[in-house]
Amino acid sequence: MSHTSTMISEDIEAYLKEHEQKDLLRFITCGSVDDGKSTLIGRLLHDSKMIYEDQLAAITQASKTSGTTGDAVDLALLVDGLQSEREQGITIDVAYRFFSTDKRKFIIADTPGHEQYTRNMATGASTASLAVLLIDARYGVQTQTRRHSFIADLLGIQHLVVAINKMDLVDYSQERYDEIVAEYQVIADKLGARDIRFVPLSALKGDNVVNRSEAMDWYEGPAMLELLETVEITHDQNRRDLRLPVQYVNRPNLDFRGYCGTLAAGVMSPGQRVRALPSGKVSTVARLVTWDGDLEVAYPGQAITVTLEDEIDISRGDWLVAEDDEVPLANGFEADIVWMHETALEPDKLYDLKLATRDVAGKVKAIDYQVDVNTLEQRHADHLDLNAIARCQLELTAPVPVDDYRTSPGTGSFIIIDRLTNITVGAGMIHRPLDSELPYEFREHDSKANVVWNRASVTQAMREHLKGHSGKCVWFTGLSGSGKSSLANALEVELNRRGYHTMLLDGDNIRHGLCKDLGMGEADRAENIRRVGEVARLFAEAGIIVITAFISPFRADRDAARELFNDGDFIEVHVDTPLDICEQRDPKGLYHKAREGKIRDFTGINSPYEVPKAAEVTVNTEFMNQQEVINLLLKAL
Template sequence: MSHASAMISEDIETYLKEHEQKDLLRFITCGSVDDGKSTLIGRLLHDSKMIYEDQLAAITQASKTSGTTGDAVDLALLVDGLQSEREQGITIDVAYRFFSTDKRKFIIADTPGHEQYTRNMATGASTASLAVILIDARHGVQTQTRRHSYIADLLGIQHLVIAVNKMDLVDYSQARFEEIVAEYQSFAENLKARDIRFVPLSALEGDNVVNESARMSWFHGEALLSLLETVEIAHDSNLSDLRLPVQYVNRPNLDFRGYCGTLAAGILRPGQSVKALPSNKVSNVSRIVTFDGDLEVAYPGQAITVTLEDEIDISRGDWIVAEDAEVPLSNAFNADIVWMHEIPLEPGRLYDFKLATRDLSGQILSIDYQVDVNTLAHKDAERLELNAIGRCQVELTVEVPVDDYRHSPGTGSFIVIDRLSNVTVGAGMIRGVAQGSGQLTGKTDWAAFENDFQELIKKHFPRWWDN
């Protein structure tokens, strides 16, 4: 849904052009159970006049049977659409909503608060630039508050808005708000997010959601929507290091060979010198082709097709990077893994991995430690259970380019897939090449392999060896 504007009826083409040029902010709402995440989104849409009349009529009717707010309209029903969600009054699956204002377009992901659905929260956070973390003013910082904050930080979200909700239930107390701020700041000392802001609000009553609250005159900050409209995200993308994972080689005729993919990082221009990984073959960019015509410059997030001046061998899964880029190649790396399946992660078991646009096989050799989300302390673990997070050592069957996730999320992340069921069982963020850890050297010791193979032949097939 788009922001209501008089220009729609007066000059629709100008309106659409202006709307197209607005930047887009993807954000999530997360926190503990019953902190009011769905109600906050409903209030945000309602007070900014982003709800159609038929939608409002539908949730008004549904509030009579499934609502939790008495005679008032339960705005949480706007995003809690599943029958099981309405029956239990909780969020289970990630719900996405789009809206816009005069200043910006938004995609909201409403994520579950239950620990059981932490994996769904991680899914919603994987594409977000900002996280709104709700805290119930009555209960303060909870286990899930810490868990979701840590996952958001782990996934590289740099902007956190701590929304202290249900201030109406604590009489809009400034002292209670400041107490929660101090409690969260103590925990957040171990987080790497560079931008953390606090807002006291009441999603149920609408205080400090879209409009500033007269009942909290002691708060001199901005309302939530104002923060969302003005937070600076333009510099969050990595524009300095070119990364284009090749998804498809387009060869419609003998005169055209294009390498298709989504630009993960950096800026690309025709004439630029690039090289392919892992082959290290060098060429220059000839054209940047899109459906709407050739581009003079491409930025992260754009789907493009690149043609090169030279005929070099590039296949699906290869990377196109700057000619002078120093990207390590290794079959072993360290990674933080969020485990998403009831069957625990077991070191030594074979899994399939999807890294950027490449499908690979490998194993998780060991678990260095598991993270205690309450204290962020490290503890020993022999396996990772559902929703657990741990630092692991991963070994693949072939060498691949290795990027740190915080440096380039698009090429530094991967998923773990069960080989029998083909179900995604984990999500990982690479932290660097593994060094000096026995098997995990990043290179195969072919001399040792050949020696072992010879000893095996001598032992079991002596006549073959003598001949």
């Protein structure tokens, strides 16, 4: 066994009692393929004398056919138990191993290093308090190092041990160790983990695993096992916010009604005032019942049965929280999802969700972004494939209490279940409720209707990300016949050829539909431009480059349209072709009619044109050909 004790033969019950009271640490090992995760666990078990004789004999025999360490026993075979793992020399499934020392009990989860088994790594990390992240001293920080650091941080693991393995292959170099520590520190600065330690070791040789290494006397820190025995995890539990998800209502007779569950967070004691969610009913804790008798106080992780002084309606899935705890109830929330099935996640498809002990139907209504676990970059996604990780917005069919996963992992996490096959297809960590603010806001406006501004779930940034470019407005202004429409049309053709999403709003065409009720007087012209500006803004919010071609003679109207856009998104193009040239062209015969008095309020003849004071682009089609103008506009865009 791991520790010799005379109590085993003299007083087995006392030994078991002492063993039962030991602190338990759950931890995972992770890292790149061939970094030595399985070998490290095997070395921990071997050197702490937790390998039984028949196990040692079995792996000694297996080492001859599947081992990778020559004549020596391949300790990695202790956890690489699948035939396919031994054949390929990799870890595929999560392997759990138990061992203990005089100071602490341990449950180890050996997780895979391959990207295709990300879901397995996430499964092992979901219950761990500490992660041992292995790095091959020869290669330093790898892609998988960043990936597993991100997943461990995503799952809220507060303690990271960066084990720089295979130091024997770099001559136990302190300089190489310091280089890798500095390299990893760049990653560490982006993580939320508050406790990060570094240990140089050789799992194969046993240096700094259970016993201190004589070959690395420059390292003054603890060996791996000593660090695992002494890391402080009691403060990781949330004892501030009381959370008891009710798993079962125990009603054995008319005189007893108890609410069973595992305390997820907080400290509970008789006499404490509690509130049931979602009903909001308040009562007082009467007893904390367990198989071994009533408790005076219960802590996170303990399974208890709570009786209350009042008869209130509580059923499976409800929560008991402290009376003054403010827990939001929401029909939706924002969460990070790890997708765990070959069939892709589909937005708007109905799934069953299990949050703590509550079952509710819901759907992913939007994928904000998917995280590239190799580079940690955020990118657009319209579905999630196996092993994908994404920030999503979920919508539920009923309101539920919502906790932040970082604050209370037990009540801030959930699993996603396929309704047809009943298979768990995903796991999630709640970030925040979506109903924490109203879906609308009150804005100052001059509308004659009493209305509010409704917030859209799909933002302009999301639409622009989908299209690959930002929305803008290119506003052509100038006299009739100056060439506005021709230039606008040519610009749209060129932008479309280059793959941009565009929409052309031509002055004459708008007058046939949207503004067919307007005349050519000054007030109607101002309204015409106001409507066009509003429509152009909507197109730009959709991530489209909208091009307008309007005389728009009045400077105030054009400035009002500009005010609808963000800085840099409104490009005013003044087609500054002289009046005499425009009149010579007169493509529609309008100048001739205006001179004869048949058209009133015609710009340039009997109605003024106000030249822009600071247009982004000014062109003159008398001296510039169409291609020269388009080239100039493309540079401006």
